[in-house]
Amino acid sequence: MKHKDKVSICWLRRDLRLDDQAALYKACKAKYPVVLYFIFDTNILDELSDRADPRVTFIYQQVQQLNTQLLPFDSSVRVAFGTPETCWPELLQEFDVQAVYTNHDYEPYAAERDSALAEYLSSESIPFYTFKDQVIFEKKEITKADGLPYTVFTPYFRQWKNKLNDFFLKAYPSIKYLNNTYKKQWPIIQLEEIGFQTSTMEFPGTDFSGKLAAYEEKRDYPAADATSHLGLHLRFGTVSIRTAAKEAIDQKAEKWLSELAWRDFYMMIMWHFPQTVTQSFKPAYDRIKWINDPNDFQAWKEGRTGYPIVDAGMRQLAQTGYMHNRVRMITASFLTKHLLIDWRWGEAWFAEKLLDYELASNVGGWQWACGCGNDAAPYFRVFSPELQTKKFDPDHAYINHWVPEYQQKKHVQPIVEHAFARERILRVFKAALNQ
Known part of the structure; x- marks a missing residue:
């Protein structure tokens, strides 16, 4: 033997x-x-x-x-x-x-x-x-006084911050003990052997040390590129969540720290309510009569909706595997509320395309935009793409970069009119929620 x-x-x-x-x-x-x-x-x-x-x-x-x-x-x-x-x-x-x-x-x-x-x-x-x-706090570490999970972020974040101390941020000095690893050099399987080819897409680096101050001021402006691009590294654990949180505290980046807390929050929600991966957190929203027009869905995926900010975001996603967070909210709201397409369709598309795709955050974000999640934007809040553009891309720098034809006045006509879409969504959602 x-x-x-x-x-x-x-x-x-x-x-x-x-x-x-x-x-x-x-x-x-x-x-x-x-x-x-x-x-x-x-x-x-x-x-x-x-x-x-x-x-x-x-x-x-x-x-x-x-x-x-x-x-x-x-x-x-x-x-x-x-x-x-x-x-x-x-x-x-x-x-x-x-x-x-x-x-x-x-x-x-x-x-x-x-x-x-x-x-x-x-x-x-x-x-x-x-x-x-992969999180600072998990499962039942942050709960209400009665032991039940928080389903609203603000009080959760308050307790998350109160509980945060050096114990939870302490790094594991694993690198000191690598001499205890098994001594053997194994050949690594080639990508082709597992049925894949090498992608030519560029990946963001892990150095975010100078970026967090800019995040506090400019995070909502997609042309500013003021985000850390760390999502991919947090997703696959190539950067420690403790390192990220300590960096946020050191740079006094409160807003960025809250984004890390949102990530914990959504992981905790998914652990307590696993059904929300495929069902609305608010069950009444699963009665909505979606239109789910495949042509509209294709136009949205390809950035051909006729709404410049939406199209810019969808093209950025297709070309880079990334989309600015403000624009993620705008494109998600547009799909569910302007086009009446099921949030699960959009969630699946983001799952396919986002480099930093995380199931909990993606589902949480989509349900937030649709209005069907915990702590979600109310269903009657319908983002106006024009107003969002005026506020967050007033010079059209982001739009002109990703959809240059809008500068040349060669763009497609909007596939749905905003006022009509808003009136329709209010009627359809109200009918479903009042059953």
Whole structure:
């Protein structure tokens, strides 16, 4: 019988970094050499329609970067391709696994996957340890006096800020213990081997040190490029949430800190109310009679609505995998309220295109714009694209960059008239909510 090395496994998912990484720190501080393990999960990859999806390229590049950082320790990431259900038994054939360490993931698929793995490992008498790592506060850490979750952000944020202290911001010095990683250089699977091509899309960097002061003043002006572009890195854990929060506090960037709290808030909502991934938080809104015109939806996706600010946002998304946050609200409101298209259609399109796509925040943002979420804008608040343009892109710098034909007066006619759309949405929503 072949001898198998005794090891611990640190399963990487949304935490692709070596420093200030909770599970990696706990694993490396324990008794056995640590194998860093990453699975290109076909349950997730098979859902992607673009074979050059830039997020897969980003993950691939990050794993390569981890391997470079692990070279001085004569270690590397063990990469697998398949479903967790098939990959884990194969790993247990290779090693005498003493324990598995990983960080919490709050999405419904992840919760099911981790629950199934915990059961399987238990049947093999292997302990499964999981840790909080991608949020500051999770699950039931911030609740009302009666122990129930907050469903309104403002009082949640008040308590979030009150509770925030050095204990919750303390970094895990995982990088100090990398000598405890398992000594082996594994070849990394090529992207082509998992059915993908390298994307040519550019990815934002992680240096946001000088950007947060500008964010406080100019965050609502899409032409100013005054946002941190850190969403992609928070999504895949290439930057620690604790580092981000400390940077916000150091730069006295209250508004940016509140954005991190919104992210925690939506993760907490999804954990307590997993049904909201596909259903409205306010169930009455699931009675709305959407029009769901496929031609209107196509025009919105392609930035051909005849509303300059909407079209600019949709084209920015298509070309860069990013859209300015103010414009995300405008385009989402336009789809649901001007075109009467189900928020789930828009949520799915953003899921396909956004580099920084996070299920909880995306669902939360779409339900907010539609009016059907917790703490949402009221249904009768209908963004006027013209007024939003006057306030936030008065010189048309953003619009002219992304939709140059508007300067040349060659643009398409609006696919729906604002006053008509507003009157229609009020009538349709009222009918559904008064049933």
